[in-house]
Amino acid sequence: MISVGKSWSLRRMADDNGLFKMASLDQRPPIEDPIAKALSHDNNLATEVVKFKRLLIENFQDKSSAMLLDPSFAVAGSLDALDPKKGLLVSLEDPHSPKNSAGEVLTAAIENWSVSKIKRLGADGVKLLVWYRPDADKDVNKHQQRLVQDVGEACVKYDIPFFLELLANAPSDYEETAQSKADCVLQSVAEFSKAKYHVDVFMVESPVDAASVPGVGVNGWEEVQEKFELLAQIAARPWIMLSMGADMAQFHKIMTHAYEAGSSGYLAGRAYWLNTLSYYPDWNKMQADTQGSPQTFIKDLNVLTNDSAVAWFDHDDKKGEEQPLDKAFCRSYSEM
Secondary structure: OEOHHHHHHHHHHOOOOOOEEEEEOOOOHHHHHHHHHHOOOHHHHHHHHHHHHHHHHHHHHHHOOEEEEOHHHHHHHHHHHOOOOOEEEEEOEOOOOOEOOOOOEOOOEOOOOOHHHHHHOOOOEEEEEEEEOOOOOHHHHHHHHHHHHHHHHHHHHOOOOEEEEEEEOOOOOOOOOHHHHHHHHHHHHHHHOOHHHOOOEEEEOOOOOHHHOOOOOOOOHHHHHHHHHHHHHHHOOOEEEEOOOOOHHHHHHHHHHHHHHOOOEEEEOHHHHHHHHOOOOOHHHHHHHHOOHHHHHHHHHHHHHHHHOOOHHHOHHHOEOOOOOOHHHHHHOOOO
């Protein structure tokens, strides 16, 4: 069952039919690094990153139900460009979190940033990206689990939805196979689906490498579909797919499998703006590129979403609570 506050915020981040069509604009190194490489003076970096994020917000928000923004650049410098009718999801994790000697990430929150601050600024949800692999170093996994549990408990306290983004935390010398990737995605979701983590929505990568996803109805699609169906069973709550660097055609195929299995939408970013960034610092070409194939891609993706996705509130564990009336509600609704 879901609380009143979380339900209200999830409604704001979804479209009128309860589907998530979210633009991911919170990336920091993937945007900072190419811009920094082209700049002659580092002191212009923040200004240029903000300018790029504003460009993305202004060109993509009309086809999105919500925007995922980072507090360092997008919220700090571009929030006034966001349509107030759109949902706002804000990231918590530090993209420069420390790593151990094997290259495994020990996720940390951005310094001086917290769930309570995300709630205070008026955001509709908290996003935490966690790198995780079930067979990783035990101390690393304990650290990641403890962080997720702490964030989940804080989201309960402040009555704000918790979106957990799970990515494979591979050691530097790890050789990934098709089976190991599928196992990692499925077992990671299984761990964090436990009630103690208080995850409201999973944001997951495809359990099958993007280049190997055929699309529903294409020869051999049933074997791939089995993995998506298992993902849905394990998640047992709303879940959405990450584009994770897949190109536009690949991500569309991934989403046909995800929706067949009951996904409630998508979070996409680099799939449609990475090419735009390649034109930096030619802002005229960048603007023109955002109005080309990315717009067609998002339109087609939204048609697919409208036709095939499952509303977040149609997942059994996210049915709204039946609230007591009159003074009973005021008494039962918890304090922060």
